[in-house]
Amino acid sequence: MDFEHEVMNCVEQLRLERKMTIQEITNGVISRRNYSRYVSGEIPINLEILTKLLGKLGVPLYEFVFYMTNKNILSNLDESFFLDLIRNEQYEEAYKRYYQVIKDKELQSIFATRTIPICITLMLYKLDKMSLEDVKKITSRIIDLKEMFQKKHLNDDEIESLNLYIRICNEQDKEIIADYLLNMLFCDDYRLICAHYDFCRMLSYLIVLSIITEHPNQEKYDKKQIKRVIDAALDFFSRAKFINYDILLFEILYKYIKKNHIDNKDIIFYYISTILSTNDQEFLNGKKFTITKEDMDVYYELLKDNTFLNANIYERIVNHELE
Amino acid sequence: MNLNNEYFQVLDELRQSYNVSISTLCEGIISERSYFRYLKSVDNIRFSEFNQLLARLNVTLGQFVNYAALVRNTDNVINKFISRVVFETFTDIEPHYQKILTLEPEDLLFDLVVKAYIKRYEYLIGKISKLEYLEELERIIKSLPNNAPLNIYTIIINVLYDELLENKSIESLNHIIDTLLSLDFSLGIFFHVHALDILLDKYLLSNILKDEVKMALINRLIQLLNHFPFKPLLMKKFFYQAYMSYINNKQDEYEGFLLHYALNLVTIYNNQQLQKGKDKVTRIFGINFDEFLSKASKKAFASSLFAISE
Numbered sequence: 233m234d235f236e237h238e239v240m241n242c243v244e245q246l247r248l249e250r251k252m253t254i255q256e257i258t259n260g261v262i263s264r265r266n267y268s269r270y271v272s273g274e275i276p277i278n279l280e281i282l283t284k285l286l287g288k289l290g291v292p293l294y295e296f297v298f299y300m301t302n303k304n305i306l307s308n309l310d311e312s313f314f315l316d317l318i319r320n321e322q323y324e325e326a327y328k329r330y331y332q333v334i335k336d337k338e339l340q341s342i343f344a345t346r347t348i349p350i351c352i353t354l355m356l357y358k359l360d361k362m363s364l365e366d367v368k369k370i371t372s373r374i375i376d377l378k379e380m381f382q383k384k385h386l387n388d389d390e391i392e393s394l395n396l397y398i399r400i401c402n403e404q405d406k407e408i409i410a411d412y413l414l415n416m417l418f419c420d421d422y423r424l425i426c427a428h429y430d431f432c433r434m435l436s437y438l439i440v441l442s443i444i445t446e447h448p449n450q451e452k453y454d455k456k457q458i459k460r461v462i463d464a465a466l467d468f469f470s471r472a473k474f475i476n477y478d479i480l481l482f483e484i485l486y487k488y489i490k491k492n493h494i495d496n497k498d499i500i501f502y503y504i505s506t507i508l509s510t511n512d513q514e515f516l517n518g519k520k521f522t523i524t525k526e527d528m529d530v531y532y533e534l535l536k537d538n539t540f541l542n543a544n545i546y547e548r549i550v551n552h553e554l555e
Numbered sequence: 556m557n558l559n560n561e562y563f564q565v566l567d568e569l570r571q572s573y574n575v576s577i578s579t580l581c582e583g584i585i586s587e588r589s590y591f592r593y594l595k596s597v598d599n600i601r602f603s604e605f606n607q608l609l610a611r612l613n614v615t616l617g618q619f620v621n622y623a624a625l626v627r628n629t630d631n632v633i634n635k636f637i638s639r640v641v642f643e644t645f646t647d648i649e650p651h652y653q654k655i656l657t658l659e660p661e662d663l664l665f666d667l668v669v670k671a672y673i674k675r676y677e678y679l680i681g682k683i684s685k686l687e688y689l690e691e692l693e694r695i696i697k698s699l700p701n702n703a704p705l706n707i708y709t710i711i712i713n714v715l716y717d718e719l720l721e722n723k724s725i726e727s728l729n730h731i732i733d734t735l736l737s738l739d740f741s742l743g744i745f746f747h748v749h750a751l752d753i754l755l756d757k758y759l760l761s762n763i764l765k766d767e768v769k770m771a772l773i774n775r776l777i778q779l780l781n782h783f784p785f786k787p788l789l790m791k792k793f794f795y796q797a798y799m800s801y802i803n804n805k806q807d808e809y810e811g812f813l814l815h816y817a818l819n820l821v822t823i824y825n826n827q828q829l830q831k832g833k834d835k836v837t838r839i840f841g842i843n844f845d846e847f848l849s850k851a852s853k854k855a856f857a858s859s860l861f862a863i864s865e
Binding site for chain 1: 562606618644647738793860
């Protein structure tokens, strides 16, 4: 179905749902005849007429676009679910459930160009069905950092593909990615042009933090810079409130404070509580989280600490140095 | 500047940041002359041509509209404001609230929804009384199109009104619920969720709704919440899953879901909202929240989720 036909189909669906007559929706906008011609695809719709028709339906344009985007997602769920599993390192499950469907499919989702192809490559590599040499050849065709980072914006497909790429790339590429994303996150002239803006921003923080907190050269990303990124990430997570991914954030922070012998009870509490806050077995994927008895004591201590419980989420971490 | 022209301005901004020349962008789609015309005047581009220009920049319509909303700010402000009112998280709501008050109405039904949420917020923070909020919602309901079939916008306005009625319900409650359960939730999914949540919060323990209706509402809410990876909404899902397990005497399941609910509650909320959530647990399940949380946490530490080292 061509694009305009798809748009008008959605408009028609909404009109019928609202039990509006063609007369009612077209009154003062276009003729009934032209409306039927738009719906049949005989003549193409323009943005102005579309906006006016949507106005009759009481729907803002951006809500309508989300409606169409949702429909696209719902009709390409296999790609979304496949990506979910690979993102969560469930390679065997992804192979078992989706590989036969995905491998020869004409990909339709917004992840078709880079992410799904990288998913397939990564999955085959992790399941020993592809050599590292072949992985590098294929990924270099899919991801060219020099080309991708020539511009000052990234989209959903690019962010998701980078999130997967860092699992197999070398340290040099990780540094290039971290440096670019630091600009993305902190410089006004860099943009995320994403259908899932908040999710992509969240992934950007996770990618950067996973690289800079583990970087072998501690002078490249000093404590002050790391704290700056942590504070920005916590501020973002406190507003976005995504499930499950806060576990990944606090896993990074927990490892960081333990590695650097930093005493921070709030991070320990949030690390444990984020794990206990979800029952998503797919996401948890049989993982076992190692904590100490001392960590458990901290958890119980803060459960009873009204000053902590009545502070805003993550506030105390942001307001204090990590020493 | 009309919306069409505004979006074209944003497209041109994107073109420049992509370092793409006008001739490269337009080739085979529209003439350069037409491009300049669309940019400067109120002439209207065909929607498919607009979409083709976006595709040349490797941008989908969804990405573009989301980006334009951020640049244009208006649409984004509305979404951010409403989500904060729904979640009742107000720490950073004020700038969005102030901005929304300055917006020009676009004479859409959606404007009435926005107005209703503004009033809800003002009521929740004590800026207006319950009576004032009720009267404002009555005015909004009166201005809804007469005899028009229900849609998600009219439903959420009516549900917000019904929420305020103590010991009684809106006349069309059953019709609202039937429609809510049968509507395609792709449009305004967020309002579907909020409407279901408000209805359940009010009627879960009452006799006004039949059990099978309550179950249908709960199942629908749980189904929709699978599309929202956000903690405040996940928290609600856990609550109702705990409730389902509780009434079906599945003790372990009930405790598991309630633990998840409790921990989301203590991390997301504080002060009044935290207490409200604790009281809800006591009201529905007849237990002490703090004692339950401590006991359930001990059990969780002993599970296969954790490896405890010295």
